Amino acid sequence: MKKIQTKIRNHKSLRLFPVYFLIFFFLTDITAQTSTISFKADKVTAAVAENKKSTNLIGNAEVKVDSLTISADRIEIFGKDYRYVNATGSVKGEDTEKGYSFKADLINFDRKTDTVTMFGKLELKDTKNDVSITSENIEYKKKQEIIIMRFNVKIINKDINCNSMFALYNRKESKVELTGSPVVKKGKDEFRAGKISVNLDTEDITLDGRVRGSVEQGKEEKEEEKPNV
Incomplete structure (x- = not known):
């Protein structure tokens, strides 16, 4: 969350900080029984409508789901219980526990099925x-x-x-x-x-x-x- 705090300069932006904090807390709390998810980015926007919950991470975006870390220019987290993670632009990922890393133009990650789908110019290394x-x-x-x-x-x-x-x-x-x-x-x-x-x-x-x-x-x-x- 440090990156977000450094971007808050005026009083108007300052009022948005509790929203960012609540989003972060909500994401980590609702998934405690299955997997833990956390994130950081230069800018965060969120839609909190019940049927359209989503969080957009823009600029140096990074999402960590358990031992898997995904970084990209832009990442969107959405769906029921924030099931889906989509990343675009210079996408990189690494799972130190499972022993693999990857690069792609675009990826879709379904947290419920635990499936990562990658598109574009792809490289995957199975270090194990x-x-x-x-x-x-x-x-x-x-x-x-x-x-x-x-x-x-x-x-x-x-x-x-x-x-x-x-x-x-x-x-x-x-x-x-x-x-x-x-x-x-x-x-x-x-x-x-x-x-x-x-x-x-x-x-x-x-x-x-x-x-x-x-x-x-x-x-x-x-x-x-x-x-x-």
Whole structure:
């Protein structure tokens, strides 16, 4: 709340401070049984009508929901019990407890289903499993730890590179399923199929439907295959 206080200069603005304080108190209090939410910004506006409750955070906006912190140029919190959090403009997020961070042009966060949907130029880093993801649309189901990716998907883990139109990543099992012209490269080896499944822990790759691939033969293997003269 310090940022808001520094912006209050005249008596007219000063009268608005209790409103900001009450909004902050209300947001943190009503969610005590499920999750805790707090915020800060350069400017805060609010609509308190029963059917249209919303809070708009403008300029250096930041919202914290439990261990997830979201920052953006503008953030709107709205819906029954302030269920939804929408952020636009240089959006960044980090969950230190769950071990991931992201960047996006726009995100929608449904606190009831615990789902974060991201749009635009996206980057997501799973620091727990050392996985980097880029895509045009990402839906992260936090409770199940399932990440659904759509359009121009790229996943990198160690020396494994995955490219496809669609993908599903199970963080708990460390498994990826790729569809939509998937291509997986592991070192100098390349695999193509209708569907490709990758276990990032064991580095096992499973191919289904119209399988194609190329495997680089090691120098030692080539020497072993030479016939004795």
